[in-house]
Amino acid sequence: MNASLSFLQELGIQAHNAGTWIGGTSFDHSERITSSSPVDGGVIASVSISTPEQYDRAVAAAHEAFLEWRTVPAPKRGEIVRQYGNLLRQHKEALGALVSYEMGKSLAEGQGEVQEMIDICDYAVGLSRQLAGLTLKSERPDHFMMEQWHPIGVVGVISAFNFPVAVWAWNACLAWVCGDSVVWKASEKVPLCAVACQILWNRVAAQNNVPAGLSSIVTGGVEIGVRLSEDNRIPVVSATGSTRMGREVGQKVAARFGRSILELGGNNAIIVTPTADLKMTVTAAVFGAVGTAGQRCTSTRRLIIHESIFDKVIEAIKSAYAQLRIGSPLLAENHVGPLIDEAAVAMYLSALDAVDAAGGTFHLRGGKLEGAEYASGCYVKPSIAEVQNDWSIVQHETFAPLLYVMKYRELDEAVAFQNNVPQGLSSAIMTGSMQEANRFLSACGSDCGIANVNIGTSGAEIGGAFGGEKETGGGRESGSDSWKAYMRRQTNTLNYGNALPLAQGIVFNI
Ligand code: UN1
Numbered sequence: 274m275n276a277s278l279s280f281l282q283e284l285g286i287q288a289h290n291a292g293t294w295i296g297g298t299s300f301d302h303s304e305r306i307t308s309s310s311p312v313d314g315g316v317i318a319s320v321s322i323s324t325p326e327q328y329d330r331a332v333a334a335a336h337e338a339f340l341e342w343r344t345v346p347a348p349k350r351g352e353i354v355r356q357y358g359n360l361l362r363q364h365k366e367a368l369g370a371l372v373s374y375e376m377g378k379s380l381a382e383g384q385g386e387v388q389e390m391i392d393i394c395d396y397a398v399g400l401s402r403q404l405a406g407l408t409l410k411s412e413r414p415d416h417f418m419m420e421q422w423h424p425i426g427v428v429g430v431i432s433a434f435n436f437p438v439a440v441w442a443w444n445a446c447l448a449w450v451c452g453d454s455v456v457w458k459a460s461e462k463v464p465l466c467a468v469a470c471q472i473l474w475n476r477v478a479a480q481n482n483v484p485a486g487l488s489s490i491v492t493g494g495v496e497i498g499v500r501l502s503e504d505n506r507i508p509v510v511s512a513t514g515s516t517r518m519g520r521e522v523g524q525k526v527a528a529r530f531g532r533s534i535l536e537l538g539g540n541n542a543i544i545v546t547p548t549a550d551l552k553m554t555v556t557a558a559v560f561g562a563v564g565t566a567g568q569r570c571t572s573t574r575r576l577i578i579h580e581s582i583f584d585k586v587i588e589a590i591k592s593a594y595a596q597l598r599i600g601s602p603l604l605a606e607n608h609v610g611p612l613i614d615e616a617a618v619a620m621y622l623s624a625l626d627a628v629d630a631a632g633g634t635f636h637l638r639g640g641k642l643e644g645a646e647y648a649s650g651c652y653v654k655p656s657i658a659e660v661q662n663d664w665s666i667v668q669h670e671t672f673a674p675l676l677y678v679m680k681y682r683e684l685d686e687a688v689a690f691q692n693n694v695p696q697g698l699s700s701a702i703m704t705g706s707m708q709e710a711n712r713f714l715s716a717c718g719s720d721c722g723i724a725n726v727n728i729g730t731s732g733a734e735i736g737g738a739f740g741g742e743k744e745t746g747g748g749r750e751s752g753s754d755s756w757k758a759y760m761r762r763q764t765n766t767l768n769y770g771n772a773l774p775l776a777q778g779i780v781f782n783i
Contacts, residue, residue, distance in 0.1 A: 278317070278370075280366070280367035280370040280371055281318070281465075283364065283367040284364065284367050284371060284469040285472040286318055286468060286469055287318065288318050288319070289301075289305070289318065289319050290318055290320045291321050291468075292306070292320040292323055292468070292490070292492030292493070293324075293328070293331060293492065294331075294468070294471045294475075294490045295330065295334040295335075295489045296334075296475060296478050296483075296485030296486060297475040297478065297485070298485060300327045301321045302323070302324050304321065305320065305321050306320050306321075306461050306464055306492065308375060308465050310375060310377070310649070311614060311651040312377055312602060312603060312610065312611060312649060313601070313648065314649035314650065317374065317375060317465060318465055320464040320465060320492050322494075323491040323492050323493050325500070331456055331491050332427060332489075332504060334485055334486030335427040335456045335486040335489050335506075336486070336506050338454040339426050339427055339452075339486075341484045342453070342483070342484055342487055343423070343452040345452070347404055347450060347451075347452065348401045348402050350452060351397060351398040351401025351402065352398070353477060353478075354398055354446050354449055354450055355395075355398045356481070357394055357446075357474060358390075358394025360473050361390050361391050364387075364473060365387045368383075368387045368438065368470075368473070369383035369384035369386065370383060370603070371383075372386050372438055372463075373603060373610075374603065375437065375465050375466055376435065376437050376462075376463050376466070377566065377602055377611045377651065378435075378565045378566070378568075378602055378610055379565075379602040379608065379609075379610055380603055380605060381605070382564065382565055382602075383602075386436060386438055386439040387438065387439075389439040389442070389735055390438055390442035390446075392735045393439075393442050393446045393735045394442070394446050396446070396735055396736065396751075397446035397450045401450040404756065405422075406762075407420045408420075412776060413776065414770060414772075414774060415768060415770025415772075416766060416768050416774075417766075417769075418766045419765050419767075420762055420763065420764055422757065422762055423452070423760060423762075423763055424451055424452025425452075425508050425509055425532075426507070426508045427456060427506055427507045427508065427509075428445075428454070428455050428509045428511060428759060429455075429456050429457075429501040429502075429504070429511070430445065430456070430511050431498050431501065431510065431511070431513065431518075431522065432459050432460060432513050432514075433513045433514040433515075434462040434463045434613050435565060435613070436513070436569075437459065437460065437463035437466035440513050440536070441459065443735065443739070443750045444511045444759075445457070447751075447755065447759050448759045449487065449488075450756075451759040451760045453509075453760075454484075454486055454488070454489075455487070455488055456490070456501065457488070457490045458490070458491050458493070458497045458498060458501060461493065461494050462614065464492050467490050467492070468490070471490050474488045498512075499521070499525065502521070502522045502525035502526050502531075503525050505529055505531075508531055508532060509531065509532045509533070510522060510531060510534070511533070511534040511536075511748065511750065511758075512533060512534070512537075513537075513570070514537065515538055515670075516537045516670075516695075516696070516746070519535040519746045522535065523746065532758065533746075533748070534740075534748035534749070534750060535745075535746025535747060535748040536698075536740050536745065536748050536750055537570075537696075537744060537745050538670040538696050538745060539572070539699055540574050540575065540668070540694040540698075541572065541575070541699040541700060541730035541731070542573070542574065542575035542576070542691045543557060543573055543701045543702070543703060543729060543730060544578075544681075544687045544688070544691060544700075544702040544703070544704075544713065545576060545577065545578040545579065545582065545586055546579055546684070546702065546704040547579045547581050547582055549704055550703065551585070551586070553703060553727060554703045555590055555593050556729075557573070557727075558576055558729065560731065560732070561573025561729035561730050561731045562574075563597060563608065563609050563674045564609075566609050566610055566653070566673065567671075567673045567675065568612065568672050568673070569731050570699075570745075571699040571731035572672075572674075572730070573729055573730045573731065574670065574671075575662070575667070575676070575677045575678070575691075576590075576677070577679055577681050577690050577691060578678060578679070578680060578681070579682075579687075580680040580682055583678075583680050587657070590657065590676075591636060591657065594655060597609055597655070599652060599653075599654065600647075609655070611647075611651035614651060621653055621673035621674075624666060624673065625640065625675070627665075627666040628660060628666055631666055633658045633659060633660045633664075633666075635658050636657040636658065636659060637656055637657040638658075639653055639655045639674070639675075640653065640654055640656075653673065655674035655675070656676065657676045658675065658676070658677055659677075659679065660678070660679060662679055662693060662694075667694075668694050668695060670696060684712060688713065688717075688718055691720075691721075695743055695744040696741065696744045697741045697745050698721055698722055698723060698730075699721055699724075699731065699733070699741065700713075700723065700730060701724070701725040701726070701728060701730050702724075710726045710727075714726065720743070721742065721745075722738070722740045722741030722749070723737075735751045735752050736751075736753070737753055738754070739752070739755070
């Protein structure tokens with residue numbers, strides 16, 4: 274481990290780390306994952322893989338913790354999450370730097386991700402006093418009805434490499450205030466981020482004497498994800514990642530009548546209308562397409578541009594791309610860091626070939642960057658390609674800075690392009706026209722879970738429900754009433770009279 278990486282020390286990361294944690298108790302194993310940085314290719318540290326026995330212990334402890342935790346008043350549960358948020362405030366820089374170094378996103382985005390964790394902590398604290406159910410009028414005399422929301426049990430979280438800490442926090446913070454315990458399987462590409470979050474959590478847990486299994490982590494590849502998905506002790510599995518992964522998880526969880534919250538692939542478009550503000554459009558499109566090196570679920574993949582302004586928009590975007598600085602994300606002056614690994618680079622390059630093969634026109638053809646500064650082998654130059662929406666490569670999510678552009682004539686045609694992909698996460702329109710904006714947001718407009726006006730597709734706030742339709746999986750996480758997915762709903766009918774009238778007017782005399 275590079276000793277100059279002081280943030281690792283601050284977070285308690287060692288050269289060799291255990292990959293199974295039940296609260297503050299860790300379990301090591303000889304089989305290990307070595308985490309190396311896409312920034313410079315340097316080995317950061319290793320994390321042990323969870324054995325089947327260790328996995329079982331973590332889930333058993335989580336269930337035991339749940340039995341105790343569900344009896345703790347919800348605002349008191351919120352108090353623990355409040356303390357975690359404060360601890361994250363203290364370690365925002367260190368954790369943000371780890372996210373940046375292990376995953377490769379810019380320092381600003383690494384810090385931003387920790388800010389999202391802090392924000393969801395605050396949100397969850399408030400929520401802990403608002404887990405409200407309805408009261409309903411009964412059809413029967415001297416009766417009333419109400420709904421209660423009860424803790425549901427162990428929540429399994431499967432998270433992706435691109436948001437190594439925030440997406441877990443969206444799930445975990447809500448689950449905790451709802452009275453649930455959490456078992457987390459992070460992406461094996463960023464296992465140290467998970468260990469760091471757990472170590473920080475353990476400090477809060479120790480001070481408050483919370484049950485050990487309230488937060489556990491397990492480490493490994495697909496086999497751990499399969500185990501979580503098939504595990505009857507886990508009523509809710511929240512999974513973020515590819516559509517391929519989500520299809521597996523969703524089917525396995527459904528087969529045992531569990532509940533899954535799926536946040537899968539996107540194919541997000543911005544419609545650029547003739548009245549769009551050009552400066553705002555360029556910022557939205559460029560940040561959306563190259564931010565996080567195009568590795569957000571919400572990254573902008575497609576620009577659907579009115580034919581009358583097409584050339585002007587392309588020129589403006591190209592000149593913004595010319596100013597992009599690509600390099601170490603740890604240097605504040607760089608806009609774009611590396612892709613996660615060499616396999617991601619290979620996928621990007623083969624997508625460029627597929628665009629060529631389909632007959633696309635590159636307005637900017639990127640590729641792999643070579644040279645000492647790019648020695649990790651994961652840096653690429655972004656691309657812009659003019660394509661047809663129905664080409665198979667365009668219908669497919671390439672997790673890289675590859676932006677497709679296409680022309681439209683009528684708004685309905687643009688909306689049809691926007692919707693005619695298998696995915697349905699995020700979407701946006703840039704317009705100065707109220708009619709166009711409202712049409713885009715209407716029932717006949719965007720079919721995505723997120724539809725924005727005059728902002729881009731990425732960078733959603735935690736206060737809204739986050740997720741999308743179709744192959745994006747249908748789940749909602751973070752704000753609004755997403756918390757309901759982490760609880761079980763109970764309908765109660767109470768009779769305060771002395772007779773037993775039956776519903777639907779049924780008479781049953783005995
Ligand atoms: C993801 O890429 O899985 O809206 C999450 C955004 C972020 C979250 C993205 N708040 O871009």
